[in-house]
Amino acid sequence: MGEDDNMIIPELKRTKPIYREIVSYFENRILKGELPPDTRLPTERELALQLNVNRSTVNTAYEELRASGLIQSVQGSGTRVSQHAWDLSPQRILNWNHFKNYSFSPTAPMVKRIEHARMNNGIYNLANGELSPDLYPASILNSVMQNLITEGAADYSHPLDDRYFRETLASHLLKHQIDADPNNMMLLSNIQQSLLLITRCLLNPGDIVAIECPSYSYTVKLFASAGVRMVRLPVDENGLDPDGVSALYAKHKIKLVITEPSHQNPTGSILSLERRKKLINVCSDLDIPIVEIDCTAPLMHDGDKVLPPSLYTLDQKKRLVINTGSFNDTVGPGLPVCWLLASPIFIERLTDAKYQMGLSVPNLVQQLASRFLAAHWDEHIERVNTVLRNRKKLLTESLNRHLSDLFSFQEPDGGLYVWVKMKGYWKDSDLLEACIKENLLVVPGSVYGAENGHVRIAFSNISEEQIEPAVESFARVVNNAKSLSQMITGLN
Numbered sequence: 386m387g388e389d390d391n392m393i394i395p396e397l398k399r400t401k402p403i404y405r406e407i408v409s410y411f412e413n414r415i416l417k418g419e420l421p422p423d424t425r426l427p428t429e430r431e432l433a434l435q436l437n438v439n440r441s442t443v444n445t446a447y448e449e450l451r452a453s454g455l456i457q458s459v460q461g462s463g464t465r466v467s468q469h470a471w472d473l474s475p476q477r478i479l480n481w482n483h484f485k486n487y488s489f490s491p492t493a494p495m496v497k498r499i500e501h502a503r504m505n506n507g508i509y510n511l512a513n514g515e516l517s518p519d520l521y522p523a524s525i526l527n528s529v530m531q532n533l534i535t536e537g538a539a540d541y542s543h544p545l546d547d548r549y550f551r552e553t554l555a556s557h558l559l560k561h562q563i564d565a566d567p568n569n570m571m572l573l574s575n576i577q578q579s580l581l582l583i584t585r586c587l588l589n590p591g592d593i594v595a596i597e598c599p600s601y602s603y604t605v606k607l608f609a610s611a612g613v614r615m616v617r618l619p620v621d622e623n624g625l626d627p628d629g630v631s632a633l634y635a636k637h638k639i640k641l642v643i644t645e646p647s648h649q650n651p652t653g654s655i656l657s658l659e660r661r662k663k664l665i666n667v668c669s670d671l672d673i674p675i676v677e678i679d680c681t682a683p684l685m686h687d688g689d690k691v692l693p694p695s696l697y698t699l700d701q702k703k704r705l706v707i708n709t710g711s712f713n714d715t716v717g718p719g720l721p722v723c724w725l726l727a728s729p730i731f732i733e734r735l736t737d738a739k740y741q742m743g744l745s746v747p748n749l750v751q752q753l754a755s756r757f758l759a760a761h762w763d764e765h766i767e768r769v770n771t772v773l774r775n776r777k778k779l780l781t782e783s784l785n786r787h788l789s790d791l792f793s794f795q796e797p798d799g800g801l802y803v804w805v806k807m808k809g810y811w812k813d814s815d816l817l818e819a820c821i822k823e824n825l826l827v828v829p830g831s832v833y834g835a836e837n838g839h840v841r842i843a844f845s846n847i848s849e850e851q852i853e854p855a856v857e858s859f860a861r862v863v864n865n866a867k868s869l870s871q872m873i874t875g876l877n
Contacts, residue, residue, distance in 0.1 A: 407446035424466040509855035512826040513846035521717040550751040564698040572746045573723040579709040594641040599833035601650040624656030627663040648681040648800030651841035658693035679710040685799040686774035722754045776844040783856040801845035807838045823858040
């Protein structure tokens, strides 16, 4: 038995049936992300010997874990954590005694490791998908804010939000293929608040939602914390496959589809117009609401290309699609405004829940956003896209120069990152540690629910001067991989 297996032997307390202790131990570690997909577990014989129990006891525990989808056994590969371990079974989530020690699902260890490492001085940060500070319109926002304070605008919003700002925002969204009506709009501070409201008003513990895989939504622990199960919709270069929705509904009776059709995070894919229309038709036939996350639509680097209309726009009856987005990815944290567009009936329901939960956007922030959009948006977004286009060009050229024989990727038309598929089999946790040793950060794909061997590389937060040395550091990690046998087994 290898060293890794010794590290995952449960310590029995014998306070309940032994097989249940074994199940709880592995279940806990898998759900917390401490045992990532494809981690090898001890064989039944090995674990029985280590615990000094009958092999049938271990067999019973493993059978229960297999039935829940948390582990899988493949001939020749042994027993491993399932690649689909995030498709959690409802009974696991609804066992509230199991979760009694915390109110929110814990952050995955790899995400914690990235957050900790990004504090290191001088690190090349290709993990941060936010705009770099030099792209923030800080001086403009400060100037507008000072004018507003001088004018005495620092009061709080009406419960239905500022009508003038909702009209301004609706006109702004219309420029970006979102057919917004200020009467069907709600204002919040960020996407997390929006998803929280939707979850509270549409879903119950044990409900199942379909989420793109890979997806940033996988890193948002809100769904697991609410007892909601996630099942995956595969994504390719043209976005999600609408046929997958029908299959998931037949199997799981999914209650909601969550998608990011424009510059999907992390793949950067754009859902084609044909697939957008088909998704609307499929979900309409099945009466499944769609949550459309739409934060990066303005980030089209090639001015000659135009995104397809939003799903919300294509939903002509405005009964099916909930569109939500914010300015965090296009302006930065200085403009904390999020919008939510939905049918009038659902907006009324959400409004009641919003104020019961104490969520609001101060009138001062609404006026700040209104003046910025009216007077400064066009110049700002043109500058941002110019810089991002140049950084993307430098990054993709450098990747092709140093790593073209080891990687494949499709250059995105917009957005903030490049999704890279690595040739050969990589263990993501070891890849991350090797990068950190080279003073470099990337995001392994398993953070977003992808299989090992994928990496998201962001170009939005790194300067042009740092891109080449950052990719050179990544190349050193890859070129040293052959001597790191625990990291890679398929690259020879």
